[in-house]
Amino acid sequence: MGGMRFAFPVGAAVELSPWELDMADIMVVVVRANQEHLSRYLSWPTKDYGLSAAEAFIRQAQRQYAEEGRLTLGIWEHGQLVGGIGMNNTQWEHRATALGYWLAASAQGRGIMTRAARAVVNELLRFRGFNRVVIAVQPDNRASCAVAERLGFQWEGVSRQVYRHGDRFVDWAIYAMLAADWGDR
Template sequence: MFLHKIDEELALKLVDMNDAEEMFQLVDTAREHLKEWLGWLDYTKKAEDTKEFIQGCMRSYAENKSMNTVILYNGKMVGTAGYNSIDWSNRTAYIGYWLHQDYQGKGIMTRVAKALTDYAFDYHKLNKVDIRAAAENKKSRSIPERLGFAEEGTIRQAEWLYDHYVDHVVYGMLKDEWKGCS
């Protein structure tokens, strides 16, 4: 089992089937908050949907295509983060994340994104880390900005969110740039 301790408060644990019920409850209690920026909430209506998601995560991890983890804050699950995909041919990891609203404003996601970036460069020997966020999602965009990622551009109408399109802002960090920042 993958468990990466970030600091005294935070750890990342590879998602597994034992997380299904707790993850579903966490999503369910944050549903309206998360729905503003995440397009998958309508497909997660029962614990069985979360189990199917976790099975896909585990399969993708076994195939070395992604790495999805739960965020543990003082031992309690508070969100998820990881590499939504890993492009081995171009040596790039694409980080995605969400955090329950009760735990925002504590620096959790910034520390998580930093740890995932470190891990991508140091362990996986990747060259680039990419983070994308909806243009109007200021909280999500502040994370790569705080970590010194370069804003690389905007993908217009990148995602359909329930009844409208949103643009995505793309942020990137190169390994040689990160070493100068860390």
């Protein structure tokens, strides 16, 4: 995988890097410390999140990058892991993908995700041949809706009960950006 190593700088102290297996330990530490915060809207950060889950996630990310060019990146600030961002539901045939993301609670409120998502959307729409990027969020997840809105994504409506979250089926608000609308931003 050596050839795939790269990092996007997104601002002075923040960098996006592909996951490597030696990052699994720190992933577990950060996810566990933020488990309650993250599991409010995401299913994968379970109470028993451990090394085998982190390693399986990283192996899958590496395989998906090698096979389909899917980006799955850690977000690092001053060399500390503070979050992640990656492509979901990628349909290369349609040049379309969704983006998922998370931040440690203490890394919120400073625009890190807005900058990270802007960099990834720009990369996909301008340099990697994608035509459509979706951000799908639970409608009451104001912080995440605000990221999509700050980037100029258009609200397209609500998919009802589309995601199983614990014992509930929850709605997703669908926001999307098209290559033609991204332009030179």
